[in-house]
Amino acid sequence: MDVKEIIKPENQVYGKTELLTDNVMHYCPGCTHGVVHKLMAELIDEMGLQEKAIGVAPVGCAVFAYNYIDIDWQEAAHGRAPAVATGIVRINPEKFVFTYQGDGDLASIGAAEIIHACNRGENILVVFINNGIYGMTGGQMAPTTIERMVTSTTPCGRDTELNGYPLKMTDLVAQLPGTSYVTRQSAQSAPAVRKCKRALKKGIKNVLDKKGTSFVEVVSTCNSGWKMTPVKANEWMEENMFPFYPLGDMKDSEKDKPVSNN
Amino acid sequence: MGDLRLMKGNEVLAEAAIRCGCDGYFGYPITPQSEVMEMLMFREPWNETGMKVLQAESEVAAINMLYGAAATGKKVLTSSSSPGISLMAEGISYIAGAELPCLVINVQRGGPGLGTIQPSQADYSQAVKGGGHGDYKMIVLAPSSVQEMNDFVDLAFELAFKYRNPAMILTDGAIGQMMEKVELSDYKKRWTDEEVIEKWGSWATTGKPSSRERNVITSLELDSEKMEANNQRFQKKYRQMEAEEQRYETFQIEDAEYVLVAFGTSARVCQKSVEIAREKGLKVGLLRPISLFPFPKNIIGELAPKVKGFLSVEMNAGQMVEDIKLAVHEAGCTRRVEFFGRMGGIIPTPGEVVDALEQNFLKE
Amino acid sequence: MAKVKGAVVVDIEACKGCELCVETCPEDVLSLHKEVNSKGYHYAFMENPDVCTGCANCGVVCPDTCITVYRVKV
Incomplete structure (x- = not known):
């Protein structure tokens, strides 16, 4: 059978959602941001939420997220996306409001805002991209940088005596009573991306059902910052990041599991 | 009532x-x-x-x-x-x-x-x-x-x-x-979501319907040409505020030789200072800026040629006095502009203000 | 069991040559082209179109959403 006979609109099984704009993403080749942007766009489209959705973009590589998903957006100051989202959702509780933040934004400068938003149980979805490094500013140490990991400000690897310990934000927010669904996912392979999409969908559903804060961490790569090819970065992530940041649900209020048993 | x-x-x-x-x-x-x-x-x-x-x-x-x-x-x-x-x-x-x-x-x-x-x-x-x-x-x-x-x-x-x-x-x-x-004030109703969309739907994050482009609230613009254009738009807006929104109040200004300029709490003090000064036979009035930006420089420009001097009375080390000097200068005048203030949480007394006026303008 | 045949179309100009699709393809259909696009990236293409099953894994992992996947039962 000729390829031309297969490539027909009626045979399409996978393609770009209309919620993604035609702007070519500014991300480096292989960047996880692109995958997670795509998932959010697909879900907003599939769940019919375009008119309800308001995204809050961070400061960091995803600062231009508003160029790629065709919904109303607001660009927050560094780390303040959860406060901005709080302002939006308190005034318009019927909207679907989500923040999209990196680990520098969320775990460092914005640590206070994310903890308090989660603790109040703001009815928002937090998408947390954790690649253990500051991508936009050129690969400096983040609070999430794992021990001995080399960055431009830890040229000999993260030394916990000098730099302190890597911070597990997702574990922290799972302890807070305001969060309803807290999970750690990844997006390096097709099964992982499909699973990540299900997690994001669950987070969105929880927000629509007004269950409080849903928090989805995506352990990600930064191949430019890590100075590896995208394929190599995925391998490095599986070998080095996953043991410290194990994947899976940490809290799911639907299952009524007490946090301490997870 | x-x-x-x-x-x-x-x-x-x-x-x-x-x-x-x-x-x-x-x-x-x-x-x-x-x-x-x-x-x-x-x-x-x-x-x-x-x-x-x-x-x-x-x-x-x-x-x-x-x-x-x-x-x-x-x-x-x-x-x-x-x-x-x-x-x-x-x-x-x-x-x-x-x-x-x-x-x-x-x-x-x-x-x-x-x-x-x-x-x-x-x-x-x-x-x-x-x-x-x-x-x-x-x-x-x-x-x-x-x-x-x-x-x-x-x-x-x-x-x-x-x-x-x-x-x-x-x-x-x-x-x-x-x-x-x-x-x-009497109660006003909050705007309904429909009213908000009608009034501000061109820019507000009300949720994107298919009938319009997405609204993006941001202060970021990495293209310098566009960022300069944004700044020019802001400046135009600020100039329009200066043209349309200068607000102030005057007190016994008609025959005044000396004008106290004060806002907020210090303006309340200065109202009494005007009365004390008038009892002493001094022709003193008060200009109270209500809008601090835009600063009511037009009225200062109008008063400048008619008076002998201005005394800015503030609860700080002298900040508004600079704007008064600018306004007098812009009006092409050379009237003296002096300052009296208290700091650290102290409110000046009416008598102190009159003393300061006399010290600055009436003693050699 | 019905056999399926697939094919993909890569938006050459949107492709950044990250190779994640090549790596993820279970049938080794995809490769990076020797040629580059206007931005200088070696873009992905079907080197072995005959073995594509249209599983869409390549599209799913693509960060730039430049792969459209088609599938038919034969």
Whole structure:
């Protein structure tokens, strides 16, 4: 059978959602941001939420997220996306409001805002991209940088005596009573991306059902910052990041599991 | 006659916000303005008008909540006092850069640093020159009575939405804590979601229908040509404010040889100083700027050729005096402009002001 | 059991040559082209179109959403 006979609109099984704009993403080749942007766009489209959705973009590589998903957006100051989202959702509780933040934004400068938003149980979805490094500013140490990991400000690897310990934000927010669904996912392979999409969908559903804060961490790569090819970065992530940041649900209020048993 | 009450200035700010159809308040406690949020929490407007009130975890969070809420095209405000306003400065800059209307209230206390909890006007320059980073301006209104604390809330929102720009009420701990008779405004309904879409749907984050492009609230623009164009648009707006929104009040100015210039609490003091000076046979009047940005420079330009001098009376080390000098200079005059002020939370006495006037202008 | 046949179309100009699709393809259909697009990236293409099953894994992992996948039963 000729390829031309297969490539027909009626045979399409996978393609770009209309919620993604035609702007070519500014991300480096292989960047996880692109995958997670795509998932959010697909879900907003599939769940019919375009008119309800308001995204809050961070400061960091995803600062231009508003160029790629065709919904109303607001660009927050560094780390303040959860406060901005709080302002939006308190005034318009019927909207679907989500923040999209990196680990520098969320775990460092914005640590206070994310903890308090989660603790109040703001009815928002937090998408947390954790690649253990500051991508936009050129690969400096983040609070999430794992021990001995080399960055431009830890040229000999993260030394916990000098730099302190890597911070597990997702574990922290799972302890807070305001969060309803807290999970750690990844997006390096097709099964992982499909699973990540299900997690994001669950987070969105929880927000629509007004269950409080849903928090989805995506352990990600930064191949430019890590100075590896995208394929190599995925391998490095599986070998080095996953043991410290194990994947899976940490809290799911639907299952009524007490946090301490997870 | 409307609803007459005896109330504290801070409480009136809260009451006025509820009555003018405000949608939300986000704040953090700080002396001497904590009664604003206390009153709002006591009044529970969410049960009455639907207005939401939230105590944030910090001033930084409060101003960013305000930034988010203001982007939805609804009427929202915060209040704080000097150190808290410094923390909010970054957020105010973002709000100005993203051209969002909202109200920020500064019930000033003395600085620098933690300073004192007593009243002060030491944040004048911070308020009228910008305060945060980048070239921006806020509309700044300075009430001098509890009645004006009521009246200026509605006025500030009107101007904020007219110009898509943050507005500030710059008051101080004295007026915030003072009890006076006040005629409260009648209730206005909050805008419905439909009204918000009709009025501000061209820019507000109301959720994207298929009928329009997505609305993006941002202050970011990496293309320098476009960023300069944005700045030029802002400056044009600020010039329009200067042309249309200069507000002031005068007292015994008609035959005055010397003009006291004072706003807020110090203007109240100066009114008495005018009376004392007049009893002494001195022809003294008072000009009270109400809008601090735009500064009422036109009236100063008009008065300059007719008077012998101006005395700026402030509760700081001399900040507004620079704007008076500029206004006199711009009017092509060479009138003397002098300054008298107290700092650290001290309110000058009427007698001190008259002494300062005599020292500066009537002794050799 | 019904056999399926697939094919993919790569938006050459949107492709950044990250190779994640090549790596993820279970049938080794995809490769990076020797040629580059206007931005200088070696873009992905079907080197072995005959073995594509249209599983869409390549599209799913693509960060730039430049792969459209088609599938038919034969």
